[in-house]
Amino acid sequence: DADVTQTPRNRITKTGKRIMLECSQTKGHDRMYWYRQDPGLGLRLIYYSFDVKDINKGEISDGYSVSRQAQAKFSLSLESAIPNQTALYFCATSDLGGQPQHFGDGTRLSIL
């Protein structure tokens, strides 16, 4: 089984819908991250969490919210999806700061 699991893997939805992307990990890491990747570009950080009670905005948090339900679970929500949020979304985890990040296989989200 994968160490970092993202669900769903693919999602097509309509403008204005609420969407939740889920991430779970079995690595026992405290730190979890949500990234967005647009075609041909590197990753951009949306939100990150150092532990269950510590959630921080990243570079592009507008239009997104997150919930850290447990050490192992970190969800990303789009309250009212818009077409320019169409992208590939990745969840990652890490141990201490500066340590390697471990990524899920991504969720491909299309908003029509």
Place this chain on the structure above:
Amino acid sequence: DAKTTQPNSMESNEEEPVHLPCNHSTISGTDYIHWYRQLPSQGPEYVIHGLTSNVNNRMASLAIAEDRKSSTLILHRATLRDAAVYYCIPSMDSNYQLIWGAGTKLIIKP
């Protein structure tokens, strides 16, 4: 944040060594240099990281210039499975967040 320059793409032959360059002339003295790669349709994968000395692991070697303004990721014997986008990340923000560029697309020819 350190400014990073990597080639957009590189080609190499299978079973030959590959040297992927990265320039990071404004890197700070305490920033580690991280390399990740992203295979098609997958999430990024950690490759290697280092501070000043050259580093080796089972995947690759990292050669860091003495002035730390550049580094080179070395794949000793490329295989078709090494075809990916390789990201050189020479800086983090104050919360240890990686700052990603566009990377180098490595094409391996059989």
